[in-house]
Amino acid sequence: MTETTVTPATTPSSTDHGLDNWRELAISQQPSWQDAAVHQSALKELSTLPPLVFAGEVDVLRGRLADAAQGKAFLLQGGDCAETFDGATADRISARVKTILQMAVVLTYGASLPVIKMGRMAGQFAKPRSSNDETREGVTLPAYRGDMVNGYEFTPESRGHDASRMVRAYHTSASTLNLIRAFTQGGFADLRLVHHWNKGFTANPAHSRYESLAREIDRAVHFMEACGADFDALTRVEFFASHEALLLDYERALTRTDSRTGLPYDTSAHFLWIGERTRDIDSAHIDFLSRVRNPIGVKLGPGTSPDDALALIDKLDPNREPGRLTFITRMGAKNIREKLPELVSRVTDSGAQVLWVTDPMHGNTVTSPNGYKTRNFDDVMDEVRGFFEVHSSLGTFPGGLHVEMTGDDVAECLGGADPVDQEAFLERYESVCDPRLNHMQSLEMAFLVAGALSRR
Numbered sequence: 001m002t003e004t005t006v007t008p009a010t011t012p013s014s015t016d017h018g019l020d021n022w023r024e025l026a027i028s029q030q031p032s033w034q035d036a037a038v039h040q041s042a043l044k045e046l047s048t049l050p051p052l053v054f055a056g057e058v059d060v061l062r063g064r065l066a067d068a069a070q071g072k073a074f075l076l077q078g079g080d081c082a083e084t085f086d087g088a089t090a091d092r093i094s095a096r097v098k099t100i101l102q103m104a105v106v107l108t109y110g111a112s113l114p115v116i117k118m119g120r121m122a123g124q125f126a127k128p129r130s131s132n133d134e135t136r137e138g139v140t141l142p143a144y145r146g147d148m149v150n151g152y153e154f155t156p157e158s159r160g161h162d163a164s165r166m167v168r169a170y171h172t173s174a175s176t177l178n179l180i181r182a183f184t185q186g187g188f189a190d191l192r193l194v195h196h197w198n199k200g201f202t203a204n205p206a207h208s209r210y211e212s213l214a215r216e217i218d219r220a221v222h223f224m225e226a227c228g229a230d231f232d233a234l235t236r237v238e239f240f241a242s243h244e245a246l247l248l249d250y251e252r253a254l255t256r257t258d259s260r261t262g263l264p265y266d267t268s269a270h271f272l273w274i275g276e277r278t279r280d281i282d283s284a285h286i287d288f289l290s291r292v293r294n295p296i297g298v299k300l301g302p303g304t305s306p307d308d309a310l311a312l313i314d315k316l317d318p319n320r321e322p323g324r325l326t327f328i329t330r331m332g333a334k335n336i337r338e339k340l341p342e343l344v345s346r347v348t349d350s351g352a353q354v355l356w357v358t359d360p361m362h363g364n365t366v367t368s369p370n371g372y373k374t375r376n377f378d379d380v381m382d383e384v385r386g387f388f389e390v391h392s393s394l395g396t397f398p399g400g401l402h403v404e405m406t407g408d409d410v411a412e413c414l415g416g417a418d419p420v421d422q423e424a425f426l427e428r429y430e431s432v433c434d435p436r437l438n439h440m441q442s443l444e445m446a447f448l449v450a451g452a453l454s455r456r
């Protein structure tokens with residue numbers, strides 16, 4: 001994904017570095033695999049497959065995130081709540097990558113800051129759930145936990161936990177990454193194609209706003225070219241892969257020793273985060289992720305105390321290394337202005353330099369009157385505004401945006417400039433888990449954030 005040199009091959013990590021300590025600790029949100037032999041053979045196979053990302057790329061990302069933690073770059077992280085195997089098609093992957101590139105252009109141009117582009121992509125296949133079961137018309141079955149665990153179809157066969165799905169998740173991640181690498185390294189991301197990424201979205205009200213920005217960028221590019229600038233450097237972009245590190249068996253099997261440094265890297269993605277439901281300080285998830293060299297994120301909900309945050313820093317970033325730890329706050333629009341200030345000031349006073357990112361999605365989930373899981377676009381926007389207000393009043397840096405989004409014209413979140421209403425859910429609600437911003441809502445969000453960043 002990056003242009004850095006690929007590091008020498010990595011080998012499966014043995015049990016040093018405490019990589020198996022988590023097995024003795026409390027763990028939640030794990031599958032109950034139905035067949036132990038299939039489980040063992042899946043893990044064996046995963047542990048011999050090639051790494052999906054390289055340690056050198058992970059180090060580059062850590063450096064970029066360190067810049068963001070210091071106010072010199074901004075992180076844009078977006079993608080599906082839950083990727084699916086069937087959804088890993090060229091059209092859908094390219095629509096998502098194009099939308100992230102468009103959002104990044106809006107942000108870079110508006111804020112005059114480098115934007116780190118990261119997908120919730122190529123591995124976002126496992127979901128923590130509030131309930132173990134789902135009941136439909138009197139029938140109760142295991143809840144859907146992501147394509148890496150079970151199927152979405154509501155039948156006993158599909159909802160059983162099948163460990164061979166971990167191997168399919170690996171291969172689907174590999175083919176998704178392959179396409180992303182081709183797009184972002186093969187000329188598709190060339191800034192001179194800034195109009196081209198907008199094609200196919202003409203019916204969209206955010207389209208013309210984007211087009212006029214693209215015209216400005218075009219003029220600037222032509223001016224710089226006329227001055228002799230080398231635009232070949234702009235034909236490639238760095239794009240990083242991330243997902244929630246939920247299934248520790250899977251993450252452990254893909255953890256390898258970097259031959260340069262002898263240190264363990266989780267090669268399933270560049271960046272991994274720990275969810276709100278699995279971040280207890282003594283949990284298996286915190287222990288395992290504390291032992292790999294990847295940059296790590298932790299989701300922080302409204303119940304997070306400043307002491308919780310400080311304990312997470314001690315455990316996950318004992319050396320206070322900028323770029324190592326990202327706090328992704330998901331407070332809800334109603335809570336952010338009240339809860340975030342103390343958290344940020346106590347962390348800042350401790351001397352730690354974490355990267356602060358807003359996830360304006362997960363604290364704002366509601367059920368629509370007609371029964372769909374949704375989010376009001378106004379609430380989502382309001383949480384983003386609150387995040388910028390809090391950081392502005394404390395003099396700290398609002399370093400990134402984490403969103404559930406897609407490049408397709410779905411109807412899952414209510415509102416926006418071309419308002420989605422609940423009737424549209426009947427035709428265009430496609431998510432198998434949480435509601436995502438559609439293409440237009442994503443661009444609108446990017447314009448809002450670009451405005452807030454440029455006002456700083």
Ligand SMILES: O=C[C@H](O)[C@H](O)COP(=O)(O)O
Nearest residue numbers: 081127128129130131433434
């Ligand atoms: O994506 C996050 C969680 O997996 C999701 O919000 C859980 O949803 P649930 O409350 O419907 O289980």
Ligand SMILES: C=C(OP(=O)(O)O)C(=O)O
Nearest residue numbers: 081275276277299330362
């Ligand atoms: C599970 C997720 O979020 P959280 O842990 O913040 O609820 C998610 O990002 O899909």
Ligand SMILES: [Mn+2]
Nearest residue numbers: 081404433434
């Ligand atoms: Mn989600």
